[in-house]
Amino acid sequence: MKPVFHCKLINNYFDDPCLLVRILHEKKALLFDLGDIHKIKPSDLYKITDVFVTHTHMDHFIGFDTLLRGVLRKDTPLNIYGPSSILPCIQGKLKGYTWNLIEDYPTEIHVFAYNGNHVSHSVFAAKNGFRKQTVSKSKSDGLLLKNPLFAVRAVRLDHGIPCLAYSLEEEFHINIDKALLIRKGLSVGAWLNDFKRILREHPGDENQTIRIGDKSYGVLELSDIARITRGQKISYATDIAISQNNLDRLSRLIKGSDIFFCEAYFLEEDLKRAVARSHLTAKTAGALAKKADVKKLELMHFSSKYRDFPDKVIHEAMREFCG
Numbered sequence: 459m460k461p462v463f464h465c466k467l468i469n470n471y472f473d474d475p476c477l478l479v480r481i482l483h484e485k486k487a488l489l490f491d492l493g494d495i496h497k498i499k500p501s502d503l504y505k506i507t508d509v510f511v512t513h514t515h516m517d518h519f520i521g522f523d524t525l526l527r528g529v530l531r532k533d534t535p536l537n538i539y540g541p542s543s544i545l546p547c548i549q550g551k552l553k554g555y556t557w558n559l560i561e562d563y564p565t566e567i568h569v570f571a572y573n574g575n576h577v578s579h580s581v582f583a584a585k586n587g588f589r590k591q592t593v594s595k596s597k598s599d600g601l602l603l604k605n606p607l608f609a610v611r612a613v614r615l616d617h618g619i620p621c622l623a624y625s626l627e628e629e630f631h632i633n634i635d636k637a638l639l640i641r642k643g644l645s646v647g648a649w650l651n652d653f654k655r656i657l658r659e660h661p662g663d664e665n666q667t668i669r670i671g672d673k674s675y676g677v678l679e680l681s682d683i684a685r686i687t688r689g690q691k692i693s694y695a696t697d698i699a700i701s702q703n704n705l706d707r708l709s710r711l712i713k714g715s716d717i718f719f720c721e722a723y724f725l726e727e728d729l730k731r732a733v734a735r736s737h738l739t740a741k742t743a744g745a746l747a748k749k750a751d752v753k754k755l756e757l758m759h760f761s762s763k764y765r766d767f768p769d770k771v772i773h774e775a776m777r778e779f780c781g
């Protein structure tokens with residue numbers, strides 16, 4: 459199965475955690491956390507449509523200006539999701555510049571702030587000098603984004619301040635039965651991407667047709683070449699206090715993830731410090747991933763005090779995760 463989400467941690471264990479997710483055959487990418495993003499290529503930066511910020515400590519938010527500069531003049535909106543603090547922080551960042559020459563830019567930043575119960579939606583448009591416009595406020599159980607291809611959920615956790623953890627889930631996965639396709643006298647080609655898109659966007663619609671070469675086919679009559687399986691699930695969590703409430707809520711969110719990206723900020727021998735700083739230890743991260751039946755654990759965000767021996771952090775987490 460060809461994965462739909464291609465995930466890449468931008469920085470090393472000791473620099474800001476930041477996950478770029480490219481989406482197969484789509485000209486868009488998602489970003490989890492907005493710390494130092496200088497290593498993202500400008501062409502990838504331009505593809506980013508949705509950014510999911512865990513909280514607005516500097517190491518998770520300092521990249522806002524870099525991103526804004528990279529997508530300024532783009533005619534599709536930039537959507538940014540985060541806890542309640544995201545709204546005043548973005549407003550503050552935008553107020554830090556002078557915007558008198560951008561009235562004809564199409565740029566719009568849509569901000570979705572989730573407080574655990576409600577999502578408030580605000581827009582900052584270049585044509586209005588990036589002044590805040592409030593759009594709506596609606597009740598939410600944490601489902602922040604849903605489209606025919608995937609959904610993103612958040613859960614609000616405690617890090618001394620509210621901090622969101624996220625899961626990204628493909629609705630379902632479509633595999634093509636190539637042997638059957640060939641038996642039907644068809645050949646593999648770019649039309650398969652359109653075919654998959656129609657199956658996702660118009661399920662069960664018998665009026666949908668697709669052109670293959672110079673012939674037109676009903677999508678439903680070809681649907682037996684599509685094998686539907688469970689979709690890919692990615693989750694991302696960092697800067698979390700070790701509390702039963704946090705661990706229970708996070709465990710439910712990340713359950714069964716194919717890949718779980720998680721901080722391992724402190725070693726268990728520094729548990730006191732971890733508690734004081736509201737961070738997980740490597741051991742807790744490993745145990746959490748195991749309990750939640752995660753398939754692969756990817757560690758990130760280590761304290762710089764372990765710079766000379768990152769393997770010790772990795773081993774501690776993996777001992778709990780793999781046994």
Ligand SMILES: [Zn+2]
Binds near residue numbers: 518
């Ligand atoms: Zn951090």
Ligand SMILES: [Zn+2]
Binds near residue numbers: 513515617697
């Ligand atoms: Zn933090």
